[in-house]
Amino acid sequence: MGFVPYTTLSSLRTLKCCRLMSMYPPHFAEPILKKDSEIINKKDVSHVPIKAAPNDLSDSIFYGVLKNKLLKYITKKGNGSLAKQLLTDTLETIKRTQIERLNLINAEKENVIIDTERILVNAIENSRPLLQLSEIKRGGVKYQVPIPLTEKKSYFLAMKWLLDAAREKDRKVHLPDKLAWEILDAAHGQGRVIKKKDDLHRQCESNRAYAHYRWS
Amino acid sequence: MKMLRKQFVNLSRVSTHLPRNVLASRAASRGAEMSTNVAPAETATAPPPVINEFRTGVTNPGEQSELHVAKFYTIPIEEKKQIFSGGGLPKQYEKQIKTFTEACLMVRSPALELLHYIKNADLTKPAVRYVLYGDNGVGKTLTMAHVLHYGALNDFLLVHVPWAPNWMKRPKEAANSASQEGFIDLPFDAAAWLIHFKAQNSKLLQRLQLKTSKEYVWSKRESTPAGATLIELVEHGIARIKYASETTAALISELKQLATAGQCKIMVAIDGYNAFFHPITRIFSDNKQRVSPDRITLTQPFLDITSYDWTNGVCVLSVDKIAMTEGYMSSYMPRYLLGKEGFEHLDPFVPVHVGNYTDKEFISYINYYLDRHWISKTQPGFEEQLKFLSNMNPYTLMRLVRGL
Numbered sequence: 001m002g003f004v005p006y007t008t009l010s011s012l013r014t015l016k017c018c019r020l021m022s023m024y025p026p027h028f029a030e031p032i033l034k035k036d037s038e039i040i041n042k043k044d045v046s047h048v049p050i051k052a053a054p055n056d057l058s059d060s061i062f063y064g065v066l067k068n069k070l071l072k073y074i075t076k077k078g079n080g081s082l083a084k085q086l087l088t089d090t091l092e093t094i095k096r097t098q099i100e101r102l103n104l105i106n107a108e109k110e111n112v113i114i115d116t117e118r119i120l121v122n123a124i125e126n127s128r129p130l131l132q133l134s135e136i137k138r139g140g141v142k143y144q145v146p147i148p149l150t151e152k153k154s155y156f157l158a159m160k161w162l163l164d165a166a167r168e169k170d171r172k173v174h175l176p177d178k179l180a181w182e183i184l185d186a187a188h189g190q191g192r193v194i195k196k197k198d199d200l201h202r203q204c205e206s207n208r209a210y211a212h213y214r215w216s
Numbered sequence: 217m218k219m220l221r222k223q224f225v226n227l228s229r230v231s232t233h234l235p236r237n238v239l240a241s242r243a244a245s246r247g248a249e250m251s252t253n254v255a256p257a258e259t260a261t262a263p264p265p266v267i268n269e270f271r272t273g274v275t276n277p278g279e280q281s282e283l284h285v286a287k288f289y290t291i292p293i294e295e296k297k298q299i300f301s302g303g304g305l306p307k308q309y310e311k312q313i314k315t316f317t318e319a320c321l322m323v324r325s326p327a328l329e330l331l332h333y334i335k336n337a338d339l340t341k342p343a344v345r346y347v348l349y350g351d352n353g354v355g356k357t358l359t360m361a362h363v364l365h366y367g368a369l370n371d372f373l374l375v376h377v378p379w380a381p382n383w384m385k386r387p388k389e390a391a392n393s394a395s396q397e398g399f400i401d402l403p404f405d406a407a408a409w410l411i412h413f414k415a416q417n418s419k420l421l422q423r424l425q426l427k428t429s430k431e432y433v434w435s436k437r438e439s440t441p442a443g444a445t446l447i448e449l450v451e452h453g454i455a456r457i458k459y460a461s462e463t464t465a466a467l468i469s470e471l472k473q474l475a476t477a478g479q480c481k482i483m484v485a486i487d488g489y490n491a492f493f494h495p496i497t498r499i500f501s502d503n504k505q506r507v508s509p510d511r512i513t514l515t516q517p518f519l520d521i522t523s524y525d526w527t528n529g530v531c532v533l534s535v536d537k538i539a540m541t542e543g544y545m546s547s548y549m550p551r552y553l554l555g556k557e558g559f560e561h562l563d564p565f566v567p568v569h570v571g572n573y574t575d576k577e578f579i580s581y582i583n584y585y586l587d588r589h590w591i592s593k594t595q596p597g598f599e600e601q602l603k604f605l606s607n608m609n610p611y612t613l614m615r616l617v618r619g620l
Contacts, residue, residue, distance in 0.1 A: 087619075
């Protein structure tokens with residue numbers, strides 16, 4: 001498994017500032033997550049207007065930007081508490097599997113990642129697509145044109161694919177179990193989601209001749 | 217519209233020019249926020265000096281003392297299999313045991329207190345009843361498990377009911393009793409209990425060679441003669457499930473007599489004992505009425521063996537809020553849970569309060585979890601947060617930590 005650098009979706013949060021329809025002018029500062037740290041110079045922020053903190057932001061150990069995002073994608077009909085329960089179950093299953101794996105092997109114990117959040121990040125980073133096919137009509141013919149994705153959209157697609165794969169299951173299998181398998185698979189660079197991403201990339205590659213239709 | 221699309225295109229173009237690892241550098245600048253960055257280094261270095269601190273090599277509960285409070289001892293696999301294969305440890309704890317590849321129990325003061333009483337008890341006097349009580353998830357069942365382990369190692373015959381409310385709330389099957397008019401048999405549950413009893417005590421029963429005192433006639437053709445061993449009696453009950461309830465009653469009255477005669481000593485352990493005094497069960501009688509627990513044939517023998525009219529035994533009982541149903545769960549105190557009838561049945565008893573973790577136990581547990589790789593997020597102050605969120609309640613802590 002190629003180790004994916006630990007990049008997280010702190011960018012997802014920062015991306016908000018350049019949102020087109022933002023209700024805040026650009027000089028507003030982001031709220032600070034940690035209570036004590038991060039404020040390097042209090043004078044710097046003393047007269048800067050600060051955006052209102054989103055109500056799901058917290059500095060507890062249970063908080064992760066990426067986890068939060070995934071939580072919102074799992075949620076159905078606003079039932080956030082159920083989604084939270086499902087995600088926690090998923091993480092528990094992942095942790096159990098990894099610990100059992102760790103107990104089974106004798107050598108190279110360092111290679112088994114037990115930190116569930118890191119596994120989740122790895123899985124999502126591994127399943128992020130770079131390009132997407134979009135239908136563009138030129139001269140009466142529709143072409144499948146590869147276009148690059150924004151960062152945010154690629155994260156969205158990765159998580160959506162993981163969830164779709166998890167939801168496509170037997171009725172007797174619970175979502176947390178299936179989601180855990182998919183995440184573990186994706187974190188190791190295999191499984192259905194990775195295959196889906198590779199297929200998409202391959203199609204984009206074969207349609208590269210149409211790429212110029214994006215702008216002409 | 218076109219303008220908007222142009223802008224989108226611009227945006228997406230920008231994003232492709234950014235190499236992916238730019239994210240990493242951005243994340244690094246926010247390193248403090250992303251807790252997991254810290255984790256691997258600390259888990260790799262921290263545990264070794266801690267290991268001996270929260271474990272103890274004394275695996276015999278009889279030898280544990282105040283010195284070992286808040287330390288973990290391991291139950292050997294064979295003993296765990298013998299005592300707890302039919303229940304006795306909570307399901308989620310069993311799961312932990314499987315994941316951690318060891319059956320560890322923490323030595324806690326309620327268990328030590330109880331063991332101290334049991335060790336110093338005069339067995340020639342009538343059986344003393346100890347009642348474990350406490351809020352939800354404080355470890356009553358595990359305290360009982362600890363005591364059971366002691367009993368199994370010290371030649372007590374175990375009469376152990378892993379969770380009595382199962383009989384009242386979700387019996388496998390209910391049938392009208394043949395011998396007692398208007399009573400209800402739970403043949404499968406009784407047989408399951410007999411199997412559990414046999415699994416726990418088979419070695420001791422073989423050694424002691426206990427005999428029945430009178431002949432039991434089950435039907436025209438079947439009977440157990442006087443002088444048969446108790447194992448035969450139990451095996452008959454398991455083989456003929458129809459008579460399992462009656463066999464249980466016979467077995468328990470025999471055990472009481474044998475113990476009073478001094479042939480064996482008995483440890484009775486019943487979890488969720490107050491279920492026997494709940495006003496109503498979920499079992500329906502023939503006329504579609506819910507029956508009360510005293511109309512179930514299994515209740516009577518277990519009430520008999522928890523009364524004080526026999527010697528050479530100890531009774532460890534637990535009263536639990538979740539053994540009751542809604543409307544009867546507002547307090548965890550024995551008087552409330554047992555009701556007037558149950559309280560008078562048990563009176564006088566020794567109450568043993570099981571409470572939340574102390575600071576020392578809490579820290580020990582966190583260390584244990586760290587050692588077993590169960591917690592992988594170790595940014596500074598995480599113990600404080602867990603302590604605050606769980607209120608040092610063992611079950612809440614276990615549930616909180618699972619997603620970390």
